[in-house]
Amino acid sequence: MIATVWFCLVAIMIAGYVVLDGFDIGAGVVHLLVARTSDERRQILQSIGPVWDGNEVWLLAGGGTLYFAFPALYSAAFSGFYLALMIVLWLLILRGVSIELSNHVEGPLWQPFWHFIFGASSVLLAVLLGAALGNVVRGVPLDANGYFFLPLWTNFVPGTDAGIVDWYTLLAGVASFVALSFHGCCWVASRTEGELQTRARAVGVKAWWAVLVLTALLTVVSFRIQPHLWAEFMAYPWGAVFPLLAVLGLVGGLFFLARHRDGAAFLSSCLYLVGMLTSVTFGVYPYVLPSNVSPAAGLTIYNSAAGEYGLYIGLAWWIPGMLLAAVYSIFVYRRLPAKVT
């Protein structure tokens, strides 16, 4: 029971991370496309400047929560996806530096260089985060001790000797890339004015169609790759509420963006991301890392959770701690200027 509670709390942290850091990663993904001048790129950076670091804390706090609540999962997944995770770390470092240091020097080369690094690292992160989720759905070849190790890629076929990147996880990566592009466009459109805003809306509409196609494709393929998803939704039909949220968010995204209600479009995009993530977490439950060799070898919330005492005591500080964090976040977001200039 308490393990299920922590499963939900970790899912909330991950959803919080994807929705929040998702928009600043998305802004990075689209900024080379949407912003034409150095000044416009600076505006995009300024729109995420006060919040990106706090958004990324969701990853660290979520990772820490995962660590103490499901240590066996943490150690298996982090050592198994070793190479991909190290690349993610390097990208996070480069991206953080590019956001924070691009404004420190005036000159013809400094800012364009860091703007490029910001865009490139954001693109790769968007793809890798999606591919990571794809790996969790597909499953990994866990050994008898509950560990595995995956190369970055092998033959790109999602069989038992697949690498981290196969055609399915790559599809998930591309889906994440377009979804975060749309998310980023909505953010930029809601925070800027003039030509920049117009271009963000136009790119956003194009991205939306890609999101629509890839969401449909990914959904169909996922049910084939991981039969447990279908079984779970059949066994508990009320879970259909999660995909429904995603559909609502998706429809709302285009509806509002086309009517230039950028803030509402952004919130719809948040809803879409939350709907997709909760659908996946609902579908894999009680697994946290399925095996693609034999279902019995998979890690579930039961065989990977920490001791009960630690999980109960964790609630005692986690709940007030996250409430405090919410207060800080509200303080910060309320003080953001409505539009950057």
Place this chain on the structure above:
Amino acid sequence: MDSALAVDRLHFAFTVTFHYLFPQLTMGLALLIVILKAAALRTGNPVYNEAARFWVRIFAINFVIGVVTGIPMEFQFGTNWARFSKDAGGVIGQPLAMEGVFSFFLESSFIGFFVYGEKRFSPKMHWLTAFLVFLGSWMSGFLIIATDAWMQHPTGYKLGPDNQILLDSFWGLILNPWVLWQYLHNMIAAVVTGSFVMAAVGAYYQLAGLYVEHARVFLRTGVIAGTIALLALLFPTGDGQGRMVAEHQPVTLAAMEGLFETTPGAGIAILGQPDPAAMRLDNPLVVPRALSFLTYRRWGAVVRGLNAFPRDLWPDNIPLLYYSYHIMVGLGTILIALMLLCVWFLWRGQLYATRPLLWALLLALPFPYIATTAGWMTAELGRQPWLIYGVMRTADGFSPRVSASNGLFTLLGFMGLYLVLGILFLFLVHREIENGPAAEPVVAGGAK
């Protein structure tokens, strides 16, 4: 370098050593900036505000590098030390997750207002943002030290079936007796680093005849804070930390001191090279009976040497442990002497005109960094061969499926990337120092 264990150890040692060069200045400067801004509020003297603004700009660059190099540390517990994380994650994951929830959210929310918000808040409110960033960074320090203290001296746990380590008492974990001394010793060392950096920049300006008014604020603040902190580093915190080691890790104490034979009235070796094969300290320069007194408060007390312990309990790199400890203590002693001299000259009103002392302060800049690094090496090498002292050996903690080759690949990647970060940091800080303390607060900028 061909075994995964060796690569994983070097991997963590490299990333954590590089990382900690930055948070120590963050934590030390945060306190000094809070003090400078409080002085500005109390006296109304604008020089204090300008001084604070200058250090906020250095702080901001330092903070960025600290944040980005800090992210890998949490991940590496899982990537490179999977068996350790699987067994102990339910315990040490608690303070690590608390660091994210309680410190990082606080710091990341207020750092922007602290760095770029001076014009948007009243002076008192802006002081509050400085205080909150200080609080966040010192809380973060506590939770990391609590994690390390648990590995040094595990408390509040019990062993479950199949050797899983289960949390048994939350307060036993957080209020571990090891935490108190280690935390204070570490944080005060961070204040020493901050003080020396501030004093060194002040000395540079004073020697060059630049921004003389600010230079004197930097020198005064750095020298006074540095002296107080250095004395507290020695006593009671260094002493307390040393007695913790003597009580709970006596074999580590023997290795640190190069004491091979159990001796009544043991002396302290100031210099010498330990030779573990021959079981002796070569070329010793010893203060008689001092070790017995410092450890047990009796000149004739018996101190157990390495020969009192089985070899498989000895730290696995005794010479490096011994040298790390001696470098920390040796540099600490030199720094105390330098700061006492400076404070005496400051008291007499002669510091600003005494160029050799200013040169010494300027050139002493690397020493606190080296001393804190050596101190951490003493703590972590001294914990060997244990990963969790007395519970899990380091050789049993690394990831079973990550090969030495893959570990080496990512270690080399980190080395390359951190070289770039180091150069960037020096370049940007150098620019700020050359720009000097400005009269106007920073308001815009691309990000933040």
